[in-house]
Amino acid sequence: MKLLFILNPVAGKGKSSQFMSTIKRVCEKENVEYMIKVTPRVGGAKDIARWGSENGFDRIIAVGGDGTINEVVNGIVGSEAVLGVIPGGSGNDFIRSISEPKKLEQYILDAIYGTAKRIDLGKCNDRYFINMASIGLDTQVVIGTQKTKKYFSGRLAYLTSALFTIFSYKGWDLNIEIDGDKFQTKTLLTAIANGKFYGGGVMPTPDAKLDDGYFDICHVQHMPKRRIFRVLPKYLKSKHKDIKEVQLVKGKEILITSNSPFPLNLDGEVSITSKAHFKLIANSIDIIAP
Numbered sequence: 001m002k003l004l005f006i007l008n009p010v011a012g013k014g015k016s017s018q019f020m021s022t023i024k025r026v027c028e029k030e031n032v033e034y035m036i037k038v039t040p041r042v043g044g045a046k047d048i049a050r051w052g053s054e055n056g057f058d059r060i061i062a063v064g065g066d067g068t069i070n071e072v073v074n075g076i077v078g079s080e081a082v083l084g085v086i087p088g089g090s091g092n093d094f095i096r097s098i099s100e101p102k103k104l105e106q107y108i109l110d111a112i113y114g115t116a117k118r119i120d121l122g123k124c125n126d127r128y129f130i131n132m133a134s135i136g137l138d139t140q141v142v143i144g145t146q147k148t149k150k151y152f153s154g155r156l157a158y159l160t161s162a163l164f165t166i167f168s169y170k171g172w173d174l175n176i177e178i179d180g181d182k183f184q185t186k187t188l189l190t191a192i193a194n195g196k197f198y199g200g201g202v203m204p205t206p207d208a209k210l211d212d213g214y215f216d217i218c219h220v221q222h223m224p225k226r227r228i229f230r231v232l233p234k235y236l237k238s239k240h241k242d243i244k245e246v247q248l249v250k251g252k253e254i255l256i257t258s259n260s261p262f263p264l265n266l267d268g269e270v271s272i273t274s275k276a277h278f279k280l281i282a283n284s285i286d287i288i289a290p
Helices: 011-029 044-054 066-076 104-113 137-148 154-168 225-236
Strands: 002-007 033-038 059-064 082-087 115-124 127-129 132-136 172-178 181-193 215-221 246-251 253-266 269-289
Touching: 002 011, 002 044, 002 104, 011 033, 011 059, 011 066, 011 082, 011 104, 044 059, 044 066, 059 066, 059 104, 066 082, 066 127, 066 269, 082 104, 132 137, 132 172, 132 269, 137 154, 137 181, 137 253, 137 269, 154 225
Parallel strands: 002 033, 002 059, 059 082, 082 269
Antiparallel strands: 115 127, 115 269, 132 181, 132 253, 172 181, 172 253, 181 215, 215 246, 253 269
16 A cells, blocks of 8 residues: 655644654654655645656645645546545544544554545535535635734634625625525525534534535525624624525535625635536545545
8 A cells, every 4th residue: 555645734733744754753653654745835735646646656745734635636636546635734524523632653553454434525616625615704714824824723713814805895795595495685695515514613513424425515694794793702602593594505516606706715725716516526536544
């Protein structure tokens, strides 16, 4: 078995770059064939992952945050390579859906000896995502988190960005279609989930499962700023199910459009679009289960 570790040196304020010596030590102790490649730029992990899947690597392990995982997923999708994860980012949300926190050495041993498990993927327009997509307030928060995580980590970076974002946020007029059901609404946020967590541990869709063949969707209607401040603590604690502006549903295909371009978040990577077409691709990728 051949392992390829793809390491993002800037993830987690450089935390992941400190993992290299431990990866080498454990792999050599376990006498496995391995290679470590460091991503040279944004988008580089996708190219390395594709190269690895085409050159005989059985397991390709993303060493970094959720953005690194997303790039690796887009590099190996459609191949026989199995995805592994060693969390080294600031939020590390995807790994929360498949593993309890553990020491670095154990994550590496999981990458070597863990069994493969088939899960679903999401696809939005022409890009795959494995964990979470969102539009609205929380996407603006993700943009702001790129700044706040220079000073804070995980949930605190997300919360700090959220507080600043609320003061300027005006909502989006969206056309939403979920498995053929259409509605128009002014939106506070919409999250389309494969995994459970984002934003450093926030659960917009607590019942989401990686292998059930459905997206879990959380749609929240726009509301006055004073009410947002009352609702936000419940949302952060995943106690938003009974809030009147909240709709939680399941679906396999979602189309969201707007007359104005909006920011779209896929696994923490943000782009601008006026149309987001989501499809659930069931049983489409193997991951290493601890």
